[in-house]
Amino acid sequence: MSNLLKSALEKERRHYSEKLYQIGVYNKEVMNKMTISELRKEYAYFFRSITNHKNYPYTR
Known part of the structure; x- marks a missing residue:
């Protein structure tokens, strides 16, 4: 695996x-x-749950 790909995956995981x-x-x-x-x-x-709740707090 290239170093660039490995670095990107580690960054995403982090x-x-x-x-x-x-x-x-x-x-x-x-x-x-x-x-x-x-x-x-x-x-x-x-994070979809949190975002939706902030935008539409009265729909739950």
């Missing part, structure tokens, strides 16, 4: 892990075992 950790969803041990695809799905699930 981004999703930091965001999920900040909202207290998972601890770091659990996230280290997750794949990038799993981190993406969890990020999309939680």
